[in-house]
Amino acid sequence: MGLAATPQHLWAFDKRPATKNWVWITPDPAAADEMWVQRFADMKAAGIDAILLEVYNGRKAYWGSKRLPVETEWLERMIPLAKEAELELHAWMWTMPCLIPEIHEKHPEWFNVNRLGQSSLEKPAYVPYYKFMCPSRDEVHEFIRGTVAELCEYAIDGVHLDYVRHPDVILAKGLWPKYDIVQDKEYPQYDYCYCESCRKQFVDAGNIDPLEIDDPTKSQAWRQFRYDLVTNMVNNKLIPEAHKNGKLITAAVFPNWEMVRQEWRLWELDAVLPMLYHSFYLEDLKWVKQQCQKGIENMVAEKPLYSGLFVPALSPEELAQAVKLSLKGGAQGVSLFSYGAMTNAHWAALKKS
Numbered sequence: 001m002g003l004a005a006t007p008q009h010l011w012a013f014d015k016r017p018a019t020k021n022w023v024w025i026t027p028d029p030a031a032a033d034e035m036w037v038q039r040f041a042d043m044k045a046a047g048i049d050a051i052l053l054e055v056y057n058g059r060k061a062y063w064g065s066k067r068l069p070v071e072t073e074w075l076e077r078m079i080p081l082a083k084e085a086e087l088e089l090h091a092w093m094w095t096m097p098c099l100i101p102e103i104h105e106k107h108p109e110w111f112n113v114n115r116l117g118q119s120s121l122e123k124p125a126y127v128p129y130y131k132f133m134c135p136s137r138d139e140v141h142e143f144i145r146g147t148v149a150e151l152c153e154y155a156i157d158g159v160h161l162d163y164v165r166h167p168d169v170i171l172a173k174g175l176w177p178k179y180d181i182v183q184d185k186e187y188p189q190y191d192y193c194y195c196e197s198c199r200k201q202f203v204d205a206g207n208i209d210p211l212e213i214d215d216p217t218k219s220q221a222w223r224q225f226r227y228d229l230v231t232n233m234v235n236n237k238l239i240p241e242a243h244k245n246g247k248l249i250t251a252a253v254f255p256n257w258e259m260v261r262q263e264w265r266l267w268e269l270d271a272v273l274p275m276l277y278h279s280f281y282l283e284d285l286k287w288v289k290q291q292c293q294k295g296i297e298n299m300v301a302e303k304p305l306y307s308g309l310f311v312p313a314l315s316p317e318e319l320a321q322a323v324k325l326s327l328k329g330g331a332q333g334v335s336l337f338s339y340g341a342m343t344n345a346h347w348a349a350l351k352k353s
């Protein structure tokens, strides 16, 4: 394996384009346009090439949506300013969680169900916003595709998918104390989705009802079925929608993808932005490099990987080191989470790295 892979990777290295750095930006519509002009200029000067603006958080749209509840028309304001600053603009949207009361009332069946039979609508895992829709349903695909389509009507460079997955069946170990839990195996209250649609489709494919399997956590077929539900939606619905509109499409993905049923190595995206938040996994910065290498090796088609860095857990010096290690691991740049956590010293460190 290793020997066969080497020449291809060397060749990939030779034709690698210049690096590209990204930053995730949470909504701040209250800041005046003049302030954003300055912020964008500063980011650009520090080495940022692309911004990811959070314009849909499962609850409110930050553009003049005709189909989602609108908070304010922030995207419309930011597009010309980003263009002026020569920054790529990617519209960051939540994918599976849906926190819109009207949808809850009209379509309770869209929401996923855990192995105890509890809908995420009534009993979300971990946090109140973990109301994930089920990826087995065409109506859910269409709802999400509609959001991608509407964003593509704007003069953006791309759409960025977040939460494109199932809920975490096992959280990253560093988060266990926060929720006061120990997840030494896949417990039923965090294990999705056992809704009627999922179970029926699995049975129709020639399997037994997952609720009748002695230990469904041991069934590779059931596991793969759930990975495939997400992959099918991404590859066959969301990516074609972006591409037919001439937009790029990327996603924020998990290094421990099995735990969120997110087999992104198969996704036909334009780039992947794995969230290599080392502190969540109680790991050090070497792990960031290893995860870049692993992610690149595992993807079936060659595409850029940008290393997602968790700034609150990085001193400015560590940020510079994480950037270097990411590039050594084969990343074509980094993506910073998030803008609000970057101090002047962090920007200075990025600029030098």
Ligand SMILES: [Zn+2]
Pocket (backbone or CB within 6 Å): 112, 113, 134, 135, 136, 193, 194, 195, 196, 197, 198, 199
């Ligand atoms: Zn389901």
